Amino acid sequence: MAEPKYEPEKVEIVADGLHIVWKDGLDSLLPHRYLRGNCGCAECIDEMSRVRQVKVDDVAADVRVEDYLEVGRYALGLLFSDLHQTGIYPFKRLRDLADQGQGTALDP
Numbered sequence: 001m002a003e004p005k006y007e008p009e010k011v012e013i014v015a016d017g018l019h020i021v022w023k024d025g026l027d028s029l030l031p032h033r034y035l036r037g038n039c040g041c042a043e044c045i046d047e048m049s050r051v052r053q054v055k056v057d058d059v060a061a062d063v064r065v066e067d068y069l070e071v072g073r074y075a076l077g078l079l080f081s082d083l084h085q086t087g088i089y090p091f092k093r094l095r096d097l098a099d100q101g102q103g104t105a106l107d108p
């Protein structure tokens with residue numbers, strides 16, 4: 001099993017973003033637009049070059065996470081209000097995004 005650090009205890013969609021409480025106690029809020037702009041799917045990151053095609057600045061300011069589903073025991077699939085739903089966000093990546101701070105894009 002993964003380290004507690006990489007396991008969410010609680011996930012909820014709130015007004016400002018995705019609220020995740022991790023099993024090691026970290027309480028994080030990932031803003032909607034920040035998540036959308038850090039999507040790791042093949043549409044958002046070119047599969048060949050690994051160059052990010054969609055960045056935070058490219059998505060609508062009012063984009064929202066509308067829904068999520070658990071993918072196995074390792075990731076969340078997020079459905080955004082712009083109908084983008086191909087992004088799978090592994091827990092580790094969500095945690096790295098939370099640790100990194102908010103508003104900057106991580107490398108793919």
Ligand SMILES: [Zn+2]
Nearest residue numbers: 039041044087
């Ligand atoms: Zn994507």
